[in-house]
Amino acid sequence: MTESDELTVNFDLRNIRPCNAAQIEDEEPFRITTPSEQWAYAAVVPLSWENGESIPDGYRLSVKVDALVETGMIGVAVAAPDLQSFVSGERSASATAGYVTLDIKLDEPRAGLWLVIRNVCHGGNASCVQLHRVVISREPRTPESAALSGDLSVFDTPEAQSINEARLQNLDRLGLPLEGKTVLDVGCGPGHLSVFFAERGCRVVCVDARPENIERLRSLYPDREAVVANVQIDPLVKLGIFDVVFCYGLLYHVEDPIAVLRNISACCSELLLLETVISDHDKPIVQLVDEPVDVANQAAGGLGCRPSPSFVTMALRRMGFPFIYTPVETAPFRDFQFECRHDAEWCRDGHLLRQVFVASRHSLNNPRLTPLLETHAPQTVVASVHQAHARPVQVLAAAPDQIWIDVGSHLGEKTFAAAEQFAGIRVFAFEPNLRVASKLMGRLANYIVLPVAIAEHDGSAAFYLNTFDAASSLLPFVPEGLEQWIGGDVLNVDAAVQVPTMRLDTFINQAAIGRVAYLKVDAQGTDLAVVRSAGERLRDIERISLEVQTTTVPLYRNASSREEILQFLTNAGFVLADIETQSHGQEENLTFRRI
Structure with a gap:
């Protein structure tokens, strides 16, 4: 075997072995559907070269895998004989990459190694890949190649x-x-x-x-x-x-x-x-x-x-x-x-x-x-930047002496910058998580932070504090919805605490507010309840942005559906103006304006 010799290992049922109930179609190129669990092995292939020949000292092994990922993301690596650890770096490819060649280098190859294909896609989603061929070759180990293989x-x-x-x-x-x-x-x-x-x-x-x-x-x-x-x-x-x-x-x-x-x-x-x-x-x-x-x-x-x-x-x-x-x-x-x-x-x-x-x-x-x-005025991005035909950003004029209400303000991502730029805007920001609310308190004279939850009753309620602050809610999770949620593995309830609650119309009346130019709601499942709590004062609100989940199984128990929100606000005299997709397509921000 010369330095340029290559041996090809064709994937067939005599060589490839499915793992964890992965499915392999018995045709070339071999199509593998992985398990849904992230990091689960889908298939293994024993690596060998001509006549079991050993690689002489001064050589390393190159394993090139030609593949086409149809859905999800897969990882490919070389594992030790016991399949318990990798002896190479892992190469990954996703469905956006097209046809790829994943090149793996082994400085110290030995008998009994396995080529491993596994699912790298998160969120409980299986991946599908076509494996076309594997090419194994030996290469001289040079100072330059040492730097390329992990030096x-x-x-x-x-x-x-x-x-x-x-x-x-x-x-x-x-x-x-x-x-x-x-x-x-x-x-x-x-x-x-x-x-x-x-x-x-x-x-x-x-x-x-x-x-x-x-x-x-x-x-x-x-x-x-x-x-x-x-x-x-x-x-x-x-x-x-x-x-x-x-x-x-x-x-x-x-x-x-x-x-x-x-x-x-x-x-x-x-x-x-x-x-x-x-x-x-x-x-x-x-x-x-x-x-x-x-x-x-x-x-x-x-x-x-x-x-x-x-x-x-x-x-x-x-x-x-x-x-x-x-x-x-x-x-x-x-x-x-x-x-x-x-x-x-x-x-x-x-x-x-x-x-x-x-x-x-x-x-x-x-x-x-x-x-x-x-940003010199509040903006609503109405399409994701990677969409082929994204519409232009729409700018809302910031007239003097506007009242804005931000329910579920978190760190003020949607409203603080506008208040900072325009002294004529006065924002009342409701954030029931006191630890988060305290970070914004006192920073701007026209940005008033209230550690209160807006609900359909005045009083108090249980508030579920989440490890991920922005996911804290008055509503508990739906276990099935949390399991299916992309990114749900980082959503963990730390504690349930009692927080004060107030109806929106109670606040508007007690604060002697005439008109509300903009109501922004991000209340993690209770957005429609917040709007309903405005009661008769809803007629005095000009524009509303709120969030709705679009998954089949809701993330929060008793969360309102998109259809319920559309019907309620349409009946209340609003028209849908903008839609913003977020959270990997699992949520939409809907913006309505009064007709």
Whole structure:
């Protein structure tokens, strides 16, 4: 067998073995339907090469799997003879990737190894994949190949050190209020950049999809909290809510930037610091690119992306960041210093094109930042940014002396920025979770926070506090609905406490409010009850936005359906104006205006 020889192992029923009741169709290409459980093995294949020949010293094994993922996401790796552990990195591919070749390297191959195909899709969903062939070849082990197969020295090359120094120098010059914050470092690699925050008294939690990176981090920085997680599929809110999310050098290594931005935004309460390779274009576009899966600082799944600045800005705005900036002074490294030509290039003159984004929940009066987006009036995004025919953003005029009511305000994601920009808007924000409400109290004179739940009776009621603050509700979960909910594994009730309740008409009357320009409701299943509690005063409300679940089985017990909400508000003289889909298609934000 020469260095270039290849042996092909064809998938047939003599070689492939189903696991956990997975289904395999007995035709080429072999089609596997995985179990629904995430991480469950679907099939294993014994690896062998010609005549059981051993790989001589100085060689490594390359296993290439040609596959087409039809639905969900699958992972492929090489397992030890006992199938209890992987001896290679896992390569993953989703249905958005198309036909792929997953390349796995083994530096120390041995007899009895297995090729494993498993379900990586979360939320109790099975995956389906066509396996076309497996090609096994031996390759000489060189210093370069050692770096490609797990040698983490790629993070410590002079090039890597130079760009890291430039990144942190630029970040430091921005003068952002970072001291003592809680920080989530997403795509941390071996953790070198996390030192910047630790030196400023921050509590830092590091996340990376590659176990070898986290292992190296723990050896270098033993006091640092570190977690192995795939930001494309693992909900990061299970780690908590952080003041700052730091995501440098990751976004362009993922195949689904919208999913990643949604994931990291969900656990960010103040600032999202983002650096990525971009496509130089003025339109909101994203390009998909192949990346070498065996490089420790490249895409773990073999497919990356190159979003344009306007794509990133639109997506971040959609994730609830009304203020998005970029540094006035670029980082002192060639990747950041380029002339915009709008030619869709992401690599020019032999180097990548990079940009830094600072997304904030609140306005930043910082002369070192230039705005890419500043919300100067309340906005309703009516279509997801990744839809092919997204409608333009509709802007609601902010007339002087408006009264807004925000029921289930949480951290003010939908209304605080408008109150901050327009002193003529007076917002009454109802948030029964006192711990969350206290974070907004006293910050603005025209943003009045009331730790009260709006309900259909004045008095008190049980309030179910959730580990994920935004899921806390007056209603308990439906077990079946929670089990089916995408992301339901992070929704856990910590306690049930009594909170004061008030009808909306009681408040409007006692506060002597004449008209309400805008009522925003996000009450986790009780949205229609909130509207009903306005009673006769509903006629004095001009515009209403509320949330409804669209799943077959409701997440909350006795939650109102979409049909009930539409019928009630139509009968009350409102017309549906905008629809915003969210939560992986499981919820809609409906906006109504009075006819």
